[in-house]
Amino acid sequence: MELSVNSQTHIERRLLNREPSGNNPERKPPLMNDYLSTLEFLNPSFFTQAGLYEKTVKLPAPIKSWHKASKGAADRFKGCLTEIFPELKDISEKELKEIERKRHEL
């Protein structure tokens, strides 16, 4: 069955205008979360401090941050493993140097 010219035009207009219907409600375009779309919101001074930005802002946060040391911490841990493992008490300086050299083989 052939459609009349008016019916065809009507369908074409519906398609062109894409009028919202109950089954196909009009949706907002998805939010673009890419870099380009956010550029306009950045302070222009960021571009002049690009190096600083790279160095400070982009550095991942440490697992443990700096804080003031507990008093006497260095002395408390001096030789701590020789107390747990007595067989390490007799390690000489020469052996320590050898361990340092061997480290590269690990």
Place this chain on the structure above:
Amino acid sequence: MVYVDTMVFVYHFLSSLRNQHLTSKANRFLKDIENGKYIGIVTTFTIAEYLAVMKGILCEKRNKQLSTEEATIIKSKFEQFINQMGIMLYDSDSLASKKQIFSECESVIERSIAFKGRQDRKWHYIKGADALHVALAISVNAEAIATFDDDFRGINGSISPLMLYEVY
């Protein structure tokens, strides 16, 4: 900010009457960190290397395998120490995901110069794992790397070696 080499911790934890000369230098440097003269930095790669070195020493000494519990004790001592010292700990994986660590490694090796040791008369040059430490240190903006290892002496660029047996 100073990136602390793994062996500084090994020397300190293995301090005994038989190795006072070398280990006292590590102790004095760590006391300077404690007193706020330096801000110490390590990474999770330092912990891995420390554990490998300690496992190696104990296996050699006892001629037997190290248990999982013992490895945990060794690791926890390190973690307790950096906690009490206020030393910063960075995750190497996070740094590698944000910065070009391995490209930097290559640059570190290219930029470094070989150095002939004054005492042992051997040539010292930066190697793979050392270069990785240097690249990690650069990525966290450390100004120096504190070490007893002559191999680090030839590093060039934004970071300089802090040779502990000379400074202390």
